[in-house]
Amino acid sequence: MATDPVCNMAVEPDKAVDKAEYQGTNYYFCSHDCHKAFTAEPEKYAPKNDTRNPPAIGAARVGHRSH
Numbered sequence: 001m002a003t004d005p006v007c008n009m010a011v012e013p014d015k016a017v018d019k020a021e022y023q024g025t026n027y028y029f030c031s032h033d034c035h036k037a038f039t040a041e042p043e044k045y046a047p048k049n050d051t052r053n054p055p056a057i058g059a060a061r062v063g064h065r066s067h
């Protein structure tokens with residue numbers, strides 16, 4: 001089971017109306033409209049896989065501090 005990245009609907013690859021490949025990953029779509037939206041701005045819909053990306057900058061870095 002795949003997930004339509006535009007509307008987040010579950011899509012069976014076999015039954016997908018349309019599909020696209022982006023950065024080596026196949027994406028399946030429930031409709032041509034979702035496919036069009038994705039191909040127009042794939043970076044907006046494709047999940048980010050950058051695990052090195054730090055979480056919130058600032059707060060998380062503040063540890064215990066003693067005088």
Ligand SMILES: [Zn+2]
Nearest residue numbers: 004007030034
């Ligand atoms: Zn869709």
